[in-house]
Amino acid sequence: MKLLTYIERDGNRLGIRTEQGVIAVAEAASKAGIAAPRTIHEAIEGGAEALSALKKVEDYVLTAGHDAAESLLLSESALSLAPCVTAPSKIICVGLNYRKHAEETNAKIPEYPILFNKFPNTLTAHGRDVALPRATNKVDYEAELVIVIGKKTKYVSREEALHHVFGYCCVNDLSARDLQLRTPQWMLGKVCDDFSPLGPYVVTADEVGDPNTLAISCTVNGEVRQSSNTSDMIFPCDEIVSYISQHFTLEPGDIILTGTPEGVVLGYPPEKQVYLQDGDIVTIEIEKLGSITNRMVNEPT
Known part of the structure; x- marks a missing residue:
């Protein structure tokens, strides 16, 4: 199942992405009389029971007659999306993992x-513009697979780790390289506003299967810059979740950015390094998870 969050005037709404359109979960659940999650975090925290309810909502809409379903199916292209996980309590990143x-x-x-x-x-x-911060002129792209935690997780074994995962999504782990490398601690180059475009969907773990066999890519203005596979990870997803859980508790809705493959600007010879510029269109795509596109713009003065 592919879940997304879209924005209406009264706040965020949960949607189910289907080939026929995006199901407006709140409206469909009310019409069908199904007690279903109304937010992505309710879906994550509700586990198997919540997903079962969402499946019933999906089946109700997709098997209804045309007239009944029409008002419950939205055009994805017309929606204003929010990050697919709206309020993670922790955003954890793995560096140098390919x-x-x-x-x-x-x-x-x-x-x-x-x-x-x-x-x-x-x-x-x-679909949102990302402002290139005034403090840097070396913003780099990083295509990454994101793990979305589905259960409270502490001291989990590698063998059980993926059973604690709700799903996966795409992220662009934007990085200001000059700020990142100013000190041995990378944080400053990673935490500028809007430096984690996330989405467009959370795809549930059952639909993804093995997260370490997925094609992953990044294009800038249509030019392929990164093209790899999550099988090149040094520490695969099960090991990452298990390792982190040995040190602190992971909560439902926490997200883990699992590292980026080769092809970033930082990896080019210095004379060939051209960092992101005003107007650049960056697309991150991962097999089974869809793609997320953002335009880079100069930060207003």
């Missing part, structure tokens, strides 16, 4: 996952 990316940046292959964090101010959605 072997070829570590090699292109002349970095040592890490012995343990390199962890850092981002904050909710970095979240934005598919």
Whole structure:
């Protein structure tokens, strides 16, 4: 199931993306008399029972007659989307987690996952403009797979780790390289406003299957810059979730950014490094998860 969050005047609404359109969950559930989640976090926290209710809503709409379903199906292109996970309590990132990316940046292959964090101010959605901060002129793209935690998770084994995952989505882990490399701690280059475009959907784990066999790419103005597969991860998704859970508790709705493959601007020779500019269109695409596109714009003075 593909879940998204769209914005109406009275706030965020939960939608189910189908081939026929986006199901307006609140309206459809009310019409069908089904007690279903009304937000993405209710869906995540509700687990299997919540997903079962959403499936009933989906079936109700898709099997209804044309006239009955028409008012409950929205055109995706007409919607204003929010980040697909709207309020994670933690945004955890794994650095240098693709072997070829570590090699292109002349970095040592890490012995343990390199962890850092981002904050909710970095979240934005598919279709939104991202302002290039005035404090930097070296903003880089990073296509990444995101793990969305579905259960309270502490001390979980690798064998059980993926059973604690609700689903997956795409993110562009935008990075200001000059700020990132100013000190050994990367945070400053990672936490500028809107530096984590997230979406467009959370795709449930059952629909994704193995998260470490997915094609992943980034294009800038239609030019392919990154093209890889999540199988190149040094620490695969089950190991990441298990490792983090040995140190602190993961809560439903927490998100983990799992690292980026080769092809980032930082990996080019210095004379060929051209960072993101005003007007650049960046698209991150991951197999089974869809794609998220954002335009870079100069920050207003």
